[in-house]
Amino acid sequence: MDTETSWAATSPALARWRAIPLGRRRQLLSVVLLALALAFPFTGVNPSHVDAAANAYTYVLLALGLNIVVGFAGLLDLGYAAFFAIGAYTYGAAASFQLKPAWSEAWAPLVWLGQVSRVPVDGQPDIVQLHFSFWFMLLVGALICAVFGVLFGAPTLRLRGDYLAIVTLGFGEIVPVLALNLEGLTNGAMGLPGVRTPRLFGFDFGFSPLPYYFLGLGLVALAVVVSLRLQESRVGRAWMAIREDELAAGAMGVSHVHYKLLAFAMGAAVGGLAGVFYVAKLTTATPDMFRFPVSVMILVMVVLGGMGSVRGVVIAALVLSFLQSTILQELTGYVNALGRQIGSGWLAKLQLINSLELIFGVILVLMMLFRREGLFPSVRRVSALTREQQAALPSRGTTVTLSWADPKPAGASPRPLLEIEGLTKRFGGVAAADSIDLTVRAGEILSVIGPNGSGKTTLFNLITGLAPRDAGVIRLEGEVISGLRAHEIVQRGVARTFQNIRLFNNLSVLENMLVGEHTRLRAGPLGAIFRPPRVREEERRAVESALEVLDLFGNRLIPRLDHPVYGLSYANRRRTEIARAIMTRPKLLLLDEPAAGMNPAETLELMDLVKALRTLGITIVLIEHKLDVVMDVSDRVVVLDHGVKIAEGKPVQVRNDEKVIEAYLGRRRRAA
Amino acid sequence: MSVFDVFLQQLVNGIALGMMYALLALGFTMVYGIIELINFAHFSVFMTGTFFGLLLLNALGYTGSSGALTGLALVGTLLLVFVVTMVATGCLGVVIERVCLRPVRGVSGTAPMITTIGVAFILINTILLTLGPQTKPFPKIIPDRRWLIGQAEISLSQVLLVVVGLVLMMGLNYLVRHTALGKAMRATAQDMDAAKMMGVDVDRVIILTFFLGSALAGAGSLFFGFYYGFTAFYIGYQTGLRAFTSAVLGGIGNIPGAVVGGLLIGLIQSLGGQLLEVKWTDVIIFSILIIVLVFRPAGLFGVQTPQKA
Numbered sequence: 001m002d003t004e005t006s007w008a009a010t011s012p013a014l015a016r017w018r019a020i021p022l023g024r025r026r027q028l029l030s031v032v033l034l035a036l037a038l039a040f041p042f043t044g045v046n047p048s049h050v051d052a053a054a055n056a057y058t059y060v061l062l063a064l065g066l067n068i069v070v071g072f073a074g075l076l077d078l079g080y081a082a083f084f085a086i087g088a089y090t091y092g093a094a095a096s097f098q099l100k101p102a103w104s105e106a107w108a109p110l111v112w113l114g115q116v117s118r119v120p121v122d123g124q125p126d127i128v129q130l131h132f133s134f135w136f137m138l139l140v141g142a143l144i145c146a147v148f149g150v151l152f153g154a155p156t157l158r159l160r161g162d163y164l165a166i167v168t169l170g171f172g173e174i175v176p177v178l179a180l181n182l183e184g185l186t187n188g189a190m191g192l193p194g195v196r197t198p199r200l201f202g203f204d205f206g207f208s209p210l211p212y213y214f215l216g217l218g219l220v221a222l223a224v225v226v227s228l229r230l231q232e233s234r235v236g237r238a239w240m241a242i243r244e245d246e247l248a249a250g251a252m253g254v255s256h257v258h259y260k261l262l263a264f265a266m267g268a269a270v271g272g273l274a275g276v277f278y279v280a281k282l283t284t285a286t287p288d289m290f291r292f293p294v295s296v297m298i299l300v301m302v303v304l305g306g307m308g309s310v311r312g313v314v315i316a317a318l319v320l321s322f323l324q325s326t327i328l329q330e331l332t333g334y335v336n337a338l339g340r341q342i343g344s345g346w347l348a349k350l351q352l353i354n355s356l357e358l359i360f361g362v363i364l365v366l367m368m369l370f371r372r373e374g375l376f377p378s379v380r381r382v383s384a385l386t387r388e389q390q391a392a393l394p395s396r397g398t399t400v401t402l403s404w405a406d407p408k409p410a411g412a413s414p415r416p417l418l419e420i421e422g423l424t425k426r427f428g429g430v431a432a433a434d435s436i437d438l439t440v441r442a443g444e445i446l447s448v449i450g451p452n453g454s455g456k457t458t459l460f461n462l463i464t465g466l467a468p469r470d471a472g473v474i475r476l477e478g479e480v481i482s483g484l485r486a487h488e489i490v491q492r493g494v495a496r497t498f499q500n501i502r503l504f505n506n507l508s509v510l511e512n513m514l515v516g517e518h519t520r521l522r523a524g525p526l527g528a529i530f531r532p533p534r535v536r537e538e539e540r541r542a543v544e545s546a547l548e549v550l551d552l553f554g555n556r557l558i559p560r561l562d563h564p565v566y567g568l569s570y571a572n573r574r575r576t577e578i579a580r581a582i583m584t585r586p587k588l589l590l591l592d593e594p595a596a597g598m599n600p601a602e603t604l605e606l607m608d609l610v611k612a613l614r615t616l617g618i619t620i621v622l623i624e625h626k627l628d629v630v631m632d633v634s635d636r637v638v639v640l641d642h643g644v645k646i647a648e649g650k651p652v653q654v655r656n657d658e659k660v661i662e663a664y665l666g667r668r669r670r671a672a
Numbered sequence: 673m674s675v676f677d678v679f680l681q682q683l684v685n686g687i688a689l690g691m692m693y694a695l696l697a698l699g700f701t702m703v704y705g706i707i708e709l710i711n712f713a714h715f716s717v718f719m720t721g722t723f724f725g726l727l728l729l730n731a732l733g734y735t736g737s738s739g740a741l742t743g744l745a746l747v748g749t750l751l752l753v754f755v756v757t758m759v760a761t762g763c764l765g766v767v768i769e770r771v772c773l774r775p776v777r778g779v780s781g782t783a784p785m786i787t788t789i790g791v792a793f794i795l796i797n798t799i800l801l802t803l804g805p806q807t808k809p810f811p812k813i814i815p816d817r818r819w820l821i822g823q824a825e826i827s828l829s830q831v832l833l834v835v836v837g838l839v840l841m842m843g844l845n846y847l848v849r850h851t852a853l854g855k856a857m858r859a860t861a862q863d864m865d866a867a868k869m870m871g872v873d874v875d876r877v878i879i880l881t882f883f884l885g886s887a888l889a890g891a892g893s894l895f896f897g898f899y900y901g902f903t904a905f906y907i908g909y910q911t912g913l914r915a916f917t918s919a920v921l922g923g924i925g926n927i928p929g930a931v932v933g934g935l936l937i938g939l940i941q942s943l944g945g946q947l948l949e950v951k952w953t954d955v956i957i958f959s960i961l962i963i964v965l966v967f968r969p970a971g972l973f974g975v976q977t978p979q980k981a
Contacts, residue, residue, distance in 0.1 A: 070782075074781070074782075076785070076786075161782055162708075162785055163969060165710070166710060167961075167962050170958040171962070174958050177954050177955050181955075299786070355801060358794060360793055361790045361797060363790070364786055364787065364789055365791060369787070
């Protein structure tokens with residue numbers, strides 16, 4: 001930070017640039033880059049370079065599409081070229097001489113629309129020639145690919161990362177083999193014959209690279225805007241939350257099925273766009289254009305640029321495409337000339353293009369060993385902390401308010417908040433919960449204690465739906481919640497923290513908080529992309545709400561709003577996790593050893609907060625090992641041992657309970 | 673030939689092929705069992721092994737046009753070629769582990785698997801650039817002796833493949849079940865940290881696992897060379913994926929499962945090729961791969977692979 005500021009100080013121009021707000025700076029940069037890209041073909045470059053650039057845009061599109069799947073949602077797809085193929089063959093088959101169905105009157109409306117023609121054949125029935133509009137097929141290709149994305153993605157939902165990769169690899173292999181074997185549809189290894197070039201208002205794109213250059217640029221610009229907007233939206237945050245910790249994402253109300261399928265569909269749709277564009281430009285398609293090495297090449301682009309970094313992926317895809325199409329050829333010329341000069345036959349004949357895949361392999365290995373975040377990782381601007389902020393002291397007795405809180409005096413509600421009956425869970429022969437009956441009253445602080453392995457965390461897992469129960473019923477405000485999925489239980493008002501903190505480590509404090517708000521926001525992918533006023537408003541309110549919750553922790557978290565949570569201290573990560581749980585606006589908050597790893601002063605501060613939350617109407621169930629804390633803060637205490645509830649009552653009663661002492665200290669030998 | 677004879681013939685072919693897939697699948701399964709890594713580099717270690725064997729045979733003076741050997745010369749040459757190739761691929765596996773995979777061991781997510789894809793590309797293209805893209809004939813040093821079982825014939829090379837394969841598998845079985853190293857391997861597979869605490873040198877165990885797995889792939893690569901009579905830079909991917917499917921079918925991480933899976937895939941390939949056209953073989957095998965992973969991730973025998981939280 002220091003070097004940057006001193007440099008800025010010496011350069012007034014840079015200082016002025018930095019004074020412009022970030023969003024405005026980005027807009028200015030985008031306009032400049034777009035203007036440069038638009039001017040590129042008119043700078044007197046060789047037309048072959050314009051052609052190379054148009055092809056490069058195809059790969060940028062593919063890389064951006066794969067980035068949605070791999071970078072945002074963290075799903076390693078090794079068969080991504082399959083969608084490139086499906087898009088290409090969709091347009092290819094709908095606008096070439098490949099399919100020649102027999103004429104029937106059913107085709108008449110399409111003739112009227114100008115999408116097909118009736119062609120007479122000598123001595124045989126007439127046939128239909130398809131020439132569907134490129135623009136229409138661009139949409140259709142993207143939609144068909146999205147459907148295939150869901151079809152290929154659905155079987156992988158329950159699989160772990162590496163198995164998922166293999167299944168996608170399998171689909172990626174099957175698609176080109178089908179393209180090779182289904183000759184009626186694809187013309188097999190011969191390639192599609194005579195795919196039509198696009199037309200726009202009577203202008204035929206033909207075979208000059210220029211129109212494709214602009215079309216490709218337009219598609220890339222579209223994909224960039226879509227990617228950036230998705231990334232900074234409710235949808236993007238849900239993807240990143242799943243990528244970072246699927247279980248915790250579920251506990252925050254993110255449905256992993258929904259968002260994984262959405263990522264597969266959107267990634268595939270972008271691949272489909274690239275396929276339609278590429279086949280129209282090339283006017284043919286063969287199965288070899290879509291095999292495993294192509295999938296790997298796209299993956300290399302994403303890995304080199306930085307998974308999840310839109311900017312990095314675009315740069316890497318451009319560089320690697322030009323490496324393939326132009327740079328290696330030109331270098332070969334120089335190397336060969338050098339070889340002739342120094343009389344080295346090997347150098348004189350060397351063809352560098354043959355080493356392209358070797359270069360890909362080297363890039364993959366080097367990046368994984370030395371720079372896994374990519375060459376241009378997503379920018380994260382972190383504001384430096386003042387000395388005062390860094391040295392925050394524990395503060396006690398601050399008044400807390402939450403605008404949405406609904407404080408009710410304890411015991412005002414006649415009906416218990418949570419009722420558990422006969423809850424049982426077995427792991428093999430061990431009962432981690434053995435017909436537990438438990439009632440949590442609205443507005444109380446209930447502590448669950450017990451020796452290690454007594455089933456406390458299992459109880460939380462059962463209540464929050466993270467572990468399936470073997471028997472028993474759980475009701476929240478009289479409504480059965482046992483059997484619901486984790487994210488549905490959160491939506492009904494039960495939030496939790498984890499014993500071993502489960503934050504989304506690469507996201508900032510604010511982003512973690514906003515994932516907590518997930519169930520309260522409405523924006524879907526379209527809302528994320530178009531950002532209508534409704535979406536902007538809900539995002540603004542979400543940030544306000546996050547700040548309000550973070551304010552409960554005084555100056556602990558607010559100064560660190562933009563910091564990635566992996567860099568926070570242990571206590572601050574605990575606080576962030578609690579804050580994230582409060583973000584879901586729970587009626588019932590389950591805290592699993594919140595004070596673990598905190599010093600006594602921090603623990604007291606935390607317990608003040610717990611009491612304050614209760615005054616705001618949030619009922620709290622606490623698992624805690626620090627018994628002095630438990631005795632001080634709890635209204636009631638429940639003791640578990642070997643999955644059985646052995647005692648329940650006021651702290652004082654429990655402390656003197658014979659069974660409890662036995663469970664903790666062991667059975668006393670008694671005289672017979 | 674009657675339908676039964678055709679079936680019998682494909683059964684014989686399938687078992688011989690299956691031995692090759694089984695040897696390759698063992699390498700996948702051992703590495704997965706111990707560090708939960710799907711090792712794409714294994715494909716290309718196998719491919720490189722065919723070239724180690726080929727270069728050695730060429731160095732011994734045997735080329736594609738050499739005649740078959742008999743008697744002691746055959747046994748001696750085979751023994752030498754198998755031992756040298758297996759040691760060479762074994763060492764290649766060790767280098768890959770030491771240089772590329774150890775630094776990413778324990779990195780969560782997909783980084784280790786992506787690394788192995790990179791290593792695979794490096795090996796394939798190194799062979800391509802140094803030895804050229806042409807298909808190379810493999811010396812036919814095994815005599816073309818055939819016996820009839822009914823109407824089906826079984827060749828000497830098939831018999832040799834099955835015998836060598838069985839010997840290697842029994843050796844591996846002995847090593848894993850009855851030696852200290854085997855015990856250390858099984859312990860590491862169950863829980864690496866606990867094994868460390870008990871004094872197992874986990875790094876050494878992993879290195880040896882890579883050595884053994886890659887050496888078996890080396891044996892498999894000679895099977896390929898002698899059976900098909902050629903090699904080329906591109907052969908690793910298809911054969912490797914079929915072998916990987918074998919490992920998945922038998923339950924990845926499960927050593928006897930890999931052998932059964934290999935035999936099954938060999939049979940599916942030879943019998944399936946008979947029932948449908950050969951061009952559909954890959955679609956069948958990849959469909960099996962996907963269906964097993966999705967519906968029975970633990971493999972046909974349902975043996976739980978070691979799970980690490």
